[in-house]
Amino acid sequence: MSSFFTYIVQGTAITIAVTLVALPFGLIWGLLMALVHTYGGKLLNRVAAAYSLLLRGVPPIVLLFILYFILSGSINLSPFWAGSLSLGIVSSAYQMEILRGALLAVGGGQMTAARALGMSRLQSIQYIILPQALRLAIPPWSNEASIVLKDSSLVYALGVPEVLRRAQQLSATTQQPFLAYGAAALIYFVLVFAVNRGLDYVSERTKLPTHP
Amino acid sequence: MTNPILETRNLTKVYGQNTIFKNIDLKVNEGETIVIIGPSGTGKSTLLRCINLLTSHDGGQVFLDGNEITAKGYNEDEVRQQIGMVFQNFLLFNHLTAFDNVMIGLTRVKKMPKEQAKAKAMEELNRVGLADRADHYPGQLSGGQQQRVAIARALAMDPRVMLFDEPTSALDPELIGEVLGVMAKLARDRMTMIVVTHEMGFAREVADRIVFMEKGNIVEEGTPDDLFYHPKHDRTREFLWKITELYGKKEKEKGDKA
Numbered sequence: 001m002s003s004f005f006t007y008i009v010q011g012t013a014i015t016i017a018v019t020l021v022a023l024p025f026g027l028i029w030g031l032l033m034a035l036v037h038t039y040g041g042k043l044l045n046r047v048a049a050a051y052s053l054l055l056r057g058v059p060p061i062v063l064l065f066i067l068y069f070i071l072s073g074s075i076n077l078s079p080f081w082a083g084s085l086s087l088g089i090v091s092s093a094y095q096m097e098i099l100r101g102a103l104l105a106v107g108g109g110q111m112t113a114a115r116a117l118g119m120s121r122l123q124s125i126q127y128i129i130l131p132q133a134l135r136l137a138i139p140p141w142s143n144e145a146s147i148v149l150k151d152s153s154l155v156y157a158l159g160v161p162e163v164l165r166r167a168q169q170l171s172a173t174t175q176q177p178f179l180a181y182g183a184a185a186l187i188y189f190v191l192v193f194a195v196n197r198g199l200d201y202v203s204e205r206t207k208l209p210t211h212p
Numbered sequence: 213m214t215n216p217i218l219e220t221r222n223l224t225k226v227y228g229q230n231t232i233f234k235n236i237d238l239k240v241n242e243g244e245t246i247v248i249i250g251p252s253g254t255g256k257s258t259l260l261r262c263i264n265l266l267t268s269h270d271g272g273q274v275f276l277d278g279n280e281i282t283a284k285g286y287n288e289d290e291v292r293q294q295i296g297m298v299f300q301n302f303l304l305f306n307h308l309t310a311f312d313n314v315m316i317g318l319t320r321v322k323k324m325p326k327e328q329a330k331a332k333a334m335e336e337l338n339r340v341g342l343a344d345r346a347d348h349y350p351g352q353l354s355g356g357q358q359q360r361v362a363i364a365r366a367l368a369m370d371p372r373v374m375l376f377d378e379p380t381s382a383l384d385p386e387l388i389g390e391v392l393g394v395m396a397k398l399a400r401d402r403m404t405m406i407v408v409t410h411e412m413g414f415a416r417e418v419a420d421r422i423v424f425m426e427k428g429n430i431v432e433e434g435t436p437d438d439l440f441y442h443p444k445h446d447r448t449r450e451f452l453w454k455i456t457e458l459y460g461k462k463e464k465e466k467g468d469k470a
Contacts, residue, residue, distance in 0.1 A: 113303035116266060117317040118293035118369065127320055131307045208307055210351035 004170060008183050011166035016191070018084045018152040018162060023145055025088030030095030037096065038103045039125065048096070055093035061154050063090050068158055083155035091148050098144060102137035103129060135206050142199035146192040153188070163187050215278055217242045217404050218263070218373050224271035225258055232258045233428035235272065240373065243402035247415040250425035251451065256408040257300075259425075260375045263406070264295040276372065293321060296366030300378040302358040304350040310337060310361045311346040314368050322369065336364040340394050356387030360394055367398075374398070376407040412456055416440060424448045 037048035055063065067086035071077050077085070106129050114124035156165035167184035171177040216239040225232040233255035240246055248256050261267040263274055265281065265288045274282045281291045304313050314336050318329035337343045340360040350358055359379055366374060376395065380388040392414050399405060399418045409415065415422055416436045423433040424445075432439065432448045443449040 109299070109301065109303045110305065112266060113299065113305065115289075116264060116292055116297040116299075117365070118289050118321040119317075120289050123320060127316060128305050128307075132305075135307065208351055209349050 004174065004179075005183065008163060008166050008170060008180070008187070011161060011163040012187050012191075014080070014160065014162040015149075015152050015187070018080070018087065018155055018160065019145075019149045021081070021084035022087035022091055022152065023148050025085060026091030026095045026148065027141075029088070029092040031099050033092065033096040034099035034103060035125065037100055039121065052093045052096055055090060056097070060087075060090045060151055061157065064154050064157070079155070079158045079160050083158045083160050084152075087148065087151060087155065090151075091144065094144050094147070095141065098137055098140045099133065101140070102133040105136050106132045135203075135208070138199060138203040138206070142196055142203070145195050145199065149192055149195060150188055214241060216240055216275075217277060218406075219275040220259075220263065220272060221275070222272035223259070223262060223269055223274060225255065225262055225267070226270045231428055233425070236430060238423065238430070240404060240406060242404055244420045245399040245403075245405045245407065245418055246421050246423060247419035248406065248408045248423045248425055249410070249412075249415060249451070249455075250431075254425045255428045256425055257377050260297070260377050260406065260408060264292050264297055264375060266292075266297075289321075293317075293369050294372045296369060296371035296374040298359070298362050298366055298374065298376045298379050300381050302350070302355070302362045302382070304353075304358050304362055304365070306350050309347050309349055310342060310353065310357075310364075313350070313361055314365045317365065317369050332368055333364075336368045337361070339367065340364045341390075354387060355383045356390045359383065359391045363391075363394055363398075367403075373404045373406065376405065376409065378408050378410070380409065380411060410455060412452070424451065426451070 033048045033051060036044045037052075040048065064083065064086045067089055068079075068082045071082040071085060072079065110128050110132065111121075111124050114128040115121070119127070152162060153164040156162060156168070159165070163184050167180045171180040174180065218238075218240040220236050220238045223236040223238075224234050236259060238246075238259075248259070250256055258267060262269045265274075269282060272282075273280050276291065276294060280286070281288075304310075305316065308316060311333055315329050315333040318324040318332055319326060322329075324332070334343060334346065337346055340363055342357060342360055342364070345353060345357060345361075348357075350361070353361065363379075379395070380391050383391065388411070392411060395405070395407070396414070396418050407414075407419075419436050421433060422436055422439045424431045424439065424447075426447060432443065432445050439448060440452060443452065
């Protein structure tokens with residue numbers, strides 16, 4: 001019985017690892033695309049819009065298979081890396097939309113004021129727009145973080161031995177499907193809960209003070 | 213006659229079919245306070261934005277200290293360091309304290325050493341009477357205080373010219389005075405200023421010259437006395453009469469309430 005839990009808890013480490021690759025990768029790539037979409041020229045704007053439309057219009061699992069075969073086929077990545085990066089690419093489209101909304105919410109006035117002070121566009125984005133936009137993005141980003149965490153279970157289909165994969169194996173060998181999948185569910189729930197609480201705390205700490 | 217610090221020649225701005233303003237010739241001498249008045253939608257604000265190159269122009273030239281800043285390839289960011297701007301809706305950087313709002317231009321744009329920038333930022337906040345609010349965020353300041361911080365932020369860059377785009381239009385009446393007070397002090401210190409405003413009291417007392425614009429043209433310009441008491445054009449007289457009457461009414465209502 002104890003080996004049952006040890007086995008599935010080891011999978012937790014892999015689930016976390018997949019998320020820790022996919023989420024930051026999606027953040028950086030998504031941020032870049034959001035900036036290009038918002039501040040890039042007409043052409044770049046269209047490219048970014050098409051990117052977002054395409055990736056968000058297809059189920060993640062389908063994209064995961066396509067990207068997996070491209071990534072593992074062309075540069076010979078392991079299932080773990082190919083799966084995690086694919087998940088990151090899928091997430092980048094959603095994170096891009098979150099960040100784009102935040103950039104727009106900061107408003108053009110802040111950019112005008114920064115430019116009027118003599119800042120370049122890049123400086124304005126770096127020192128004025130992003131610090132405000134990232135604050136605004138935390139609550140919706142928290143939601144995306146929990147989605148990526150849960151969607152990390154999709155890489156089980158590529159044979160990565162994360163929580164769901166191990167739960168499936170245990171279910172088959174022990175004939176205890178409820179126990180196996182129940183343990184997996186509990187693990188996901190605890191992880192998502194912790195991430196959301198953690199980001200709530202960050203959001204609270206970085207909130208800008210209003211009236212005294 | 214000295215050379216003007218700022219000059220526009222035939223400056224023209226067109227949006228699609230709409231001519232915002234046409235062939236504007238404006239000369240501003242060092243230390244002068246120019247107040248631009250006129251009905252809404254006559255291109256006053258757009259004119260200011262064309263002067264510091266925030267908006268592109270469609271014809272004519274702008275000169276700062278004799279250099280054509282509208283020339284191709286001229287460094288726009290450099291120009292804007294020398295032309296301060298204060299906006300109707302303040303536009304303070306919301307994620308920065310009053311102090312950091314004033315300092316960020318010094319450290320990030322002017323690349324001033326930190327200690328020096330700190331001293332300068334404090335000095336500018338002092339100048340607008342807000343040294344005690346240095347660590348407050350914009351969300352914690354009244355509109356009048358925000359606008360004074362915005363003035364300090366622009367002043368910190370040591371601009372050659374300051375542009376004010378209806379700086380008191382978004383303020384509650386009781387907060388207008390503190391902002392106009394700071395501006396009047398600047399004018400006395402011989403800061404070169406172009407002010408777009410509907411505050412006729414300010415225009416009359418502080419302006420060296422008033423420019424009356426309508427429908428994208430300069431109808432008339434002259435000293436406050438010239439425009440208020442001996443306007444050459446009927447339209448100027450009509451506008452000033454209307455706006456002074458309105459202002460007087462507001463004053464009277466305030467008096468009645470008190």
